[in-house]
Amino acid sequence: MECRMPSVWSILGLATAIKVLLVPAYKSTDFEVHRNWMAITYSLPTSKWYTESTSEWTLDYPPFFAWFEWALAQAASWADPAMLEVPRLNYASHATVAFQRGSVIVSEVALLAAAWWACRSLGRRAQSLALALVALHPGLIMVDHIHFQYNGILLGIFVASMAALRDGQHLLGAALFAVLLNFKHIFLYAAPVYFVFLLRHYCRGRSAPSRFLLLGCIVAAVFLLSMGPFVTRGQAGQLASRLFPFDRGLVHAYWAPNFWALYAAADKVLAAAVRRSGRWLPPTARMTGGLVGTAAFEVLPPVGSRATALVTLVAMAPCLLHTWRFPNPARFPQAALHCTLVSFFFGYHVHEKAILMVLVPGAVFVVHEAHPALANRFFFLTTLGTYSLFPLLYRPEEYSIKVLLLVLYTASAPQLLSWQLGTPSRLHTLPGAYLWGLVGVEAASSWILPYLLGSRLPFLPLALVSCYCAVGMGAALIWSSFSYISPPEPKRAPH
């Protein structure tokens, strides 16, 4: 049947309507985190931003994000000034909720604009497609508009920076990335490949030294603007300890679906086996029960942050070396997202939400590249990655919402992409079967296991989700590694 591509206004209307309707939905403690940060930046001088600790949710994002909160707070004072008082912990009046939810919706315009801009060479239709894939991304809706975070604006800068480098606007791309790092330093995940690419593609030829110097100056200027005021006050150490709290442990309370989830699970299984054999284990070992607790392993050796950094770099090496030898701007976004995925998979204390850094920009660039294999990989990763976010929303009220959001997206994304590709893309049997397996995992973790276990072993259903998703993530990582270093297949022209 013939169907029009939805107009830009239809896409924006539907997406915004859903987000506005989600205002009274569940919100995590991150809501209070951001309220507190607004209060801190609004009512205290900059010298106290990184030392203030009335609330347990201290400011632990870099200065540009703090300034972003400051800007929000200026508007918030108009909505309900009471939310800007630091001692008012857990303040959530109607106006506060409406304002904060609204600020997420409005600041997400940065992402929508970046997606639009990144696909500008392809025409209106592809731009609309990218917009639809981003604006209705179930993972982003779950994390930003239900759980509550401001990923939209950050991912918007990330997309714009990658698109700028792809289009040969090196300085703009580098500056945007430097700005992004000063919004949220987790984007360091992609820094190695940015460095290698800029070095090899921009800083070459006769003017290499001057170009390198220019690039360095720009990046340094951004950092100086951001960190300078705090460093000159002698708060460098304080800032660093807030930004890099390495005492948090290898895995988060809910294991992100990465290598360390499998490692921790293996430890549990081994420990149980050792116990069964009658050997004694020291009682110090504890499951990561608390919100922010340090995990200790019972049998396997502990893993520190340096070790994870080393493993991550080794895993990134094929992609970095390939970029070093063939710095191809057209494939840069793919490389950057690949390295982000590697960091997610092997990083230290990774949150499950970090997968959005790969999924959402991936939606933009999959439209731009219009490559069947890439489309399949995107579909696989986005389904799996979004599913792995399900445990974030644990209330029964949101259960059907998260399921419907994911099902609607996975039902329509391949269709929409096939319009762009010109051919219907189909997953191979194995990844397809794996994705169908998610239905079984969901049935087991949300229905069967809780029914059988009652209140015993509350961690088991979550561990099941983490480990199943971690296996898929690992497979996607290897799949992505090989496809990146192998020569690309001939691109099919969109019809």
Added chain:
Amino acid sequence: MASQVPPRLLACWVILLAVLLRVILGLHSYSGAGVPPKYGDYEAQRHWMEITINLPLSQWYTNSTQNDLAYWGLDYPPLSAYQSWVHGKVLQRWVPEAVALGSSRGIETPRSKLALRQTVLASDLAVYFPAAAFLALTLHGARLSRQAITTLAQLLLGPGLILIDHGHFQFNCINLGLTLAAVACTLRGSLLAGAALFCAALNHKQMILYFAPAFFSHMLGTCLQQRSAWGKLFLLASIGGVVLASFGIVWVPFLATPGGPLPVLRRIFPTARGLFEDYVANLWCASSLAIKWRRLLAPSQLLRLCAAGTLAAVLPAMACQLRRPTRRAFLLGLANSSLAFFLLAYQVHEKSVLLPLAALGTLGGPTAELAQYVGVYSMLPLLRKDGLATAAAAVAVAYAAVLGTLRPALPPAWRAARAVFLAGAAAITVGFWAVPPPPRYPFLEDAACMAWCCTALVCLFGYTNVLQVQECWGPGAARRGRHGKRKGA
């Protein structure tokens, strides 16, 4: 630009989105949330569940120490009571505290709210969704055509019903679903099944009576089309028999009770209540800004005036259908008869606009779309009281976004009509937001909103009546209409 989409995928997409909007809206506030001692419709529905599962059937509609009729006594027909019993029994198993006799009054725990929301969603999925799909397929051939999917979207995403059932809290999905199924059966020529389903709908909510003239005249008209006199008589008798049997089945438990069905009837048709309630966008309420009907005439006179006015307004539609009972004439008749009742009947509630909206939804096209905006805006005072004003705007935007993608582009005249109506609505809302009404007239905005919507509905009523007459007598009446399609729309 157009691209190929498997129709089944598109239909699934519409259905899933319809479910998603309902579920998300369920997070919002409901009628009477946190307003003791009487709360609102949410508490009424919950209270009926509590009464029906805890008291014997003979006491459901009668005042007693355990059933204080002044506190949300049952005033819907028996099928609603049975439905409350079924839902009450389910809740009793999962959330017993929500339906415990006496102690559950005004319960507002998150758990009970979720459970109650789920009873509406389940009813919607069990009755309204299948009925809407059945009707969409009936209207546009058994194949899933683009028109069928557009009609499905029109019926499932119509913001009025979503907001009242899943926001405000009622079970209109059941009676409207039964009505849609009755319409589909009638269109397919199964008049007996249609009559039975219509009786079921009528026995769930008496307001379904708004459609009765259309069903009656269509069925009578079809009887008159039979070739032989015996054929006419036989079909008429069969329909009559089915109606009597359907009513009998629903009412038989009450015939055995001491007072008989009379107390139930008195509860269902409370003529002692006023001409209209709050601000409803009908002619009585709108004209009462200038003419104080309630001061001029006694309630019994008003009742007669309303009956005469309504009858006069539905007559053209009925006459047309008696003459040429085509499919399209039936659909137009449904719209005209429900609009006539809404505009002129006695004791009309603002929520009753859902009935004309459903009828116009089956008709499809730009009329249906415009009517949805008018309907939602006419309920704004009510929705605002429920804390659902923003949600109403969001649901309406979602509806506009999906319909705008599915349907063909609007003809310029309709685009202009939509623009005029929305501009007026925006002017009223923004105007009163910028310049609040004087304290002496706190309901000035509601009155303006009501008058504007009434104007729009009268225009729609005039337009659909013209279509109805054209269908019957106009040029090319014999050629058009057989397939219920409109040219140029």
